[in-house]
Amino acid sequence: xxxxLAGLRIIDSTTAVAMPTAMHVMADLGAEIIKVESHTxxxxxxxxxxxxxxxxxxxxxxxxxxxxxxGKYSLTLDLKTAEGIKAYKELARVTDVIxxxxxxxxMDRLGLGYGEIRNLKPDIIYFSNTGFGHTGPWKRYAGIGxxxxxxxGLSQFTGYPDExxxxxxxxxxxxxxxxxxxxxxxxxxxxxRSDTGKGQWVxxxxxxxxxxxxxxxxxxxxxxxxxxxxxxxxxxxxxxxGVYRCQGDDKWIAIGIETDEQWVSLGSIxxxxxxxNPKFEDPLSRKHHEDELDNYIAEWTGDKNAxxxxxxxxxxxxxxxxxxxxxxxxxDSHMEARNFYERxxxxxxxxxxxxxxxxxxxxxxxxxxxxxRPAPRLGEQNEHIISDLLGWSDAEVSKLYALDVMGKIPxxxxxxxxxxxxxxxxxxxxxxxxxxxxxxxxYQ
Amino acid sequence: MEAVIGSALGxxxxxxxxxxxxxxxxxxxxxxxxxxxxxxxxxxxxxxARSIGPFYGDDPHPEKCLLFLCLNCNKRGVTLNLENLAxxxxxRELVKTADVVxxxxxxGYLDELGLGYDELSSINPNLVMTSISPxxxxxxxxxxxxxDLIYQAAGGIMYTSGAYDREPLKHGHPQSLYFGGITAAYxxxxxxxxxxxxxxxQHLDFSxxxxxxAHQYQPVIRYAFLGAIDRRAPKTDTDNLKSTGWxxxxxxxxxFVSPTLRPPRRSLSGAVAWKEYANIIGRPELGxxxxxxxxxKERDEILMPAxxxxxxxxxxxxxxxxxxxxxxxxxxxDLVNCxxxxxxxxxxxxxxxxxxxxKLPGELFRMPESPWSMRYxxxxxxxxxxxxxxxxxxxxxxxxxxxxxxxxx
Numbered sequence: 133x134x135x136x137l138a139g140l141r142i143i144d145s146t147t148a149v150a151m152p153t154a155m156h157v158m159a160d161l162g163a164e165i166i167k168v169e170s171h172t173x174x175x176x177x178x179x180x181x182x183x184x185x186x187x188x189x190x191x192x193x194x195x196x197x198x199x200x201x202x203g204k205y206s207l208t209l210d211l212k213t214a215e216g217i218k219a220y221k222e223l224a225r226v227t228d229v230i231x232x233x234x235x236x237x238x239m240d241r242l243g244l245g246y247g248e249i250r251n252l253k254p255d256i257i258y259f260s261n262t263g264f265g266h267t268g269p270w271k272r273y274a275g276i277g278x279x280x281x282x283x284x285g286l287s288q289f290t291g292y293p294d295e296x297x298x299x300x301x302x303x304x305x306x307x308x309x310x311x312x313x314x315x316x317x318x319x320x321x322x323x324x325r326s327d328t329g330k331g332q333w334v335x336x337x338x339x340x341x342x343x344x345x346x347x348x349x350x351x352x353x354x355x356x357x358x359x360x361x362x363x364x365x366x367x368x369x370x371x372x373x374g375v376y377r378c379q380g381d382d383k384w385i386a387i388g389i390e391t392d393e394q395w396v397s398l399g400s401i402x403x404x405x406x407x408x409n410p411k412f413e414d415p416l417s418r419k420h421h422e423d424e425l426d427n428y429i430a431e432w433t434g435d436k437n438a439x440x441x442x443x444x445x446x447x448x449x450x451x452x453x454x455x456x457x458x459x460x461x462x463x464d465s466h467m468e469a470r471n472f473y474e475r476x477x478x479x480x481x482x483x484x485x486x487x488x489x490x491x492x493x494x495x496x497x498x499x500x501x502x503x504x505r506p507a508p509r510l511g512e513q514n515e516h517i518i519s520d521l522l523g524w525s526d527a528e529v530s531k532l533y534a535l536d537v538m539g540k541i542p543x544x545x546x547x548x549x550x551x552x553x554x555x556x557x558x559x560x561x562x563x564x565x566x567x568x569x570x571x572x573x574x575y576q
Numbered sequence: 577m578e579a580v581i582g583s584a585l586g587x588x589x590x591x592x593x594x595x596x597x598x599x600x601x602x603x604x605x606x607x608x609x610x611x612x613x614x615x616x617x618x619x620x621x622x623x624x625a626r627s628i629g630p631f632y633g634d635d636p637h638p639e640k641c642l643l644f645l646c647l648n649c650n651k652r653g654v655t656l657n658l659e660n661l662a663x664x665x666x667x668r669e670l671v672k673t674a675d676v677v678x679x680x681x682x683x684g685y686l687d688e689l690g691l692g693y694d695e696l697s698s699i700n701p702n703l704v705m706t707s708i709s710p711x712x713x714x715x716x717x718x719x720x721x722x723x724d725l726i727y728q729a730a731g732g733i734m735y736t737s738g739a740y741d742r743e744p745l746k747h748g749h750p751q752s753l754y755f756g757g758i759t760a761a762y763x764x765x766x767x768x769x770x771x772x773x774x775x776x777x778q779h780l781d782f783s784x785x786x787x788x789x790a791h792q793y794q795p796v797i798r799y800a801f802l803g804a805i806d807r808r809a810p811k812t813d814t815d816n817l818k819s820t821g822w823x824x825x826x827x828x829x830x831x832f833v834s835p836t837l838r839p840p841r842r843s844l845s846g847a848v849a850w851k852e853y854a855n856i857i858g859r860p861e862l863g864x865x866x867x868x869x870x871x872x873k874e875r876d877e878i879l880m881p882a883x884x885x886x887x888x889x890x891x892x893x894x895x896x897x898x899x900x901x902x903x904x905x906x907x908x909x910d911l912v913n914c915x916x917x918x919x920x921x922x923x924x925x926x927x928x929x930x931x932x933x934x935k936l937p938g939e940l941f942r943m944p945e946s947p948w949s950m951r952y953x954x955x956x957x958x959x960x961x962x963x964x965x966x967x968x969x970x971x972x973x974x975x976x977x978x979x980x981x982x983x984x985x
Binding site: 199272284315323326339340384446469 | 749803827
């Protein structure tokens with residue numbers, strides 16, 4: 133079966149997490165994503181390095197980079213040079229989509245804004261992602277996911293109610309959320325182009341994408357005068373709904389009841405007279421007495437294995453699942469059966485070996501594998517793009533290297549350090565180091 | 577046909593059999609960019625979202641649910657009973673002209689009714705069918721039950737959220753259902769695009785638990801490349817500079833902000849950066865002490881009281897206008913009054929037959945050639961039964977009445 137986005141060429145002029153993720157999602161489906169970067173700038177290295185060893189070419193061993201940029205090509209162009217701009221424009225002429233996430237105005241100053249590119253390629257789809265959009269009083273503000281999570285209004289709900297101060301979630305929630313919406317937006321523009329032959333400029337503001345998910349909360353204020361409050365793990369309507377400690381260090385199970393049938397199943401498994409207690413006899417009473425109910429459940433789960441009771445509960449129709457840590461996620465038998473964490477074998481010269489990656493949360497039954505190729509080495513496809521695709525002569529290509537417009541070695545080096553694992557464990561950002569992770573993940 | 581000319585997705589017709597948040601949010605994205613979405617609800621109570629709330633004026637009337645309103649504008653609504661043979665026949669008729677079916681029943685349920693992908697694709701090979709379920713259509717746990725809490729636990733999000741020594745914490749708002757909806761929407765859009773490449777539609781198997789798990793790519797990298805297992809947050813008793821309380825979310829005079837020491841230039845670092853930071857927050861006299869502090873705890877003792885005297889928006893604008901990074905915890909009230917959203921024309925207004933005029937979140941992203949549009953409010957239960965069953969499927973007046981009397985619609 134053919135790759136579904138085969139034949140689509142996209143220039144990826146983006147950095148950080150959200151847009152690089154959108155681009156690898158499309159690369160996973162066969163689009164040709166050309167990451168235009170510069171060897172004169174620092175590559176997106178946020179670590180860690182494979183096996184905690186920066187090696188001789190750390191910029192080609194960075195784990196985050198491997199994930200975020202898998203399946204793409206790399207073209208290095210210094211866009212502060214006239215030759216770099218010339219090559220970029222020539223590439224734009226044979227490209228379907230440009231995706232960029234510079235601050236508002238940056239691409240225009242380089243002469244690479246939508247107005248300019250449209251003259252070269254009238255049906256170009258030019259996608260600009262910013263924190264807040266290209267208009268309005270906040271258009272110059274920088275937006276990153278961890279801050280937009282607060283700004284978009286979500287944090288008014290997230291935190292322990294008894295603590296009183298909101299907390300951030302420890303996942304790249306915002307970045308992934310906008311990455312997927314960006315794919316939706318790019319696809320919408322492509323559908324429109326298929327029908328009409330017209331391209332366009334898409335002004336995509338991450339802030340608005342986040343706020344759009346809080347419509348219910350916003351209207352609860354504008355109509356009913358009620359602001360959000362910290363929810364902990366609770367549901368505004370149903371009880372019980374929470375996480376309960378299980379046997380072992382930092383083991384928990386989530387149990388969330390939303391129907392009477394689920395309650396009857398849970399109550400009969402717990403026993404302990406719960407079913408006969410008038411405090412819990414109907415959903416309203418359960419909600420009124422949820423603290424007490426939580427104590428009963430925690431008492432029951434406390435000395436039990438989370439995986440075992442999950443199966444007992446789920447087989448009786450009760451929504452339950454252990455709170456999974458990373459190792460448990462990667463060895464989850466259900467996720468394994470669905471190949472959610474795909475093992476990818478890197479080329480031998482990379483020295484990276486086999487690694488497990490998040491694939492994607494949906495399946496096309498006829499196309500089971502997701503990752504097409506590893507993240508590119510810096511400038512790996514320079515010749516392919518400049519000579520083969522754009523038809524520049526060898527002399528012209530050599531000139532780009534001689535003028536330092538293109539390069540394969542970063543010109544500004546800085547000291548890369550391995551992660552101090554002992555300190556991280558000591559500090560608690562890492563719970564533990566599993567020395568046998570390679571066997572666990574079947575890398576051999 | 578209700579599809580909109582000049583819109584990005586106006587050529588698509590979508591039959592949405594889902595309820596709640598995830599599926600309706602997915603079809604809403606299509607509806608907002610022009611698709612003709614026919615929302616199918618069970619007769620009687622309708623979509624469960626109608627009972628979730630909040631409600632207009634706190635009146636729990638099924639046509640006054642604000643959540644339902646936000647998720648279902650721009651769609652037409654019909655009622656249909658899939659347990660009824662006439663109801664199943666109508667689905668088969670609707671599928672003939674449809675591009676997409678969204679469904680979120682338990683895996684296998686539609687197959688039992690003779691409405692599974694094999695059946696429907698034999699009627700319409702171009703059909704894209706997107707099945708949204710807790711754990712997917714395959715695998716040992718495919719029949720397990722899920723909800724927002726379960727997805728955030730199963731996906732690992734909770735394990736790395738919250739305090740080191742407390743219980744894991746979830747997003748306080750059911751975010752797993754929204755990002756699930758977005759994923760289902762983009763995947764569906766890609767499958768539609770792919771019809772011209774592969775020549776037919778296909779069945780997409782989408783898992784809400786996996787959608788949550790995809791957010792944990794960073795912890796996965798640290799295990800897959802180092803063997804490190806992440807935990808929620810640093811221990812609170814550490815003296816390490818990186819783990820200052822100040823780097824989390826902290827109180828100001830009138831709310832909360834999140835500060836980071838992220839200056840706009842690499843050259844601005846160390847003592848110079850701390851002095852600049854003290855200037856930005858309007859307390860230059862603290863600069864030296866901040867620069868000289870040896871531990872996170874010492875810095876917290878200087879900074880926390882200082883931030884407690886600043887207004888949250890003063891902090892935010894001071895930091896952001898100097899190109900540093902920072903965040904402010906906006907409340908719903910702040911969002912309603914946000915000058916940026918106002919200037920961007922973010923809000924839209926609908927006139928609902930029961931609630932009247934309501935202002936709600938509008939344009940997601942700006943796409944001038946084929947723009948976002950607000951065409952009509954969320955449907956009343958069964959509002960478009962006549963338009964669809966008579967006007968499009970050709971049932972007579974008398975038969976539509978009979979279908980209702982026979983509990984098919």
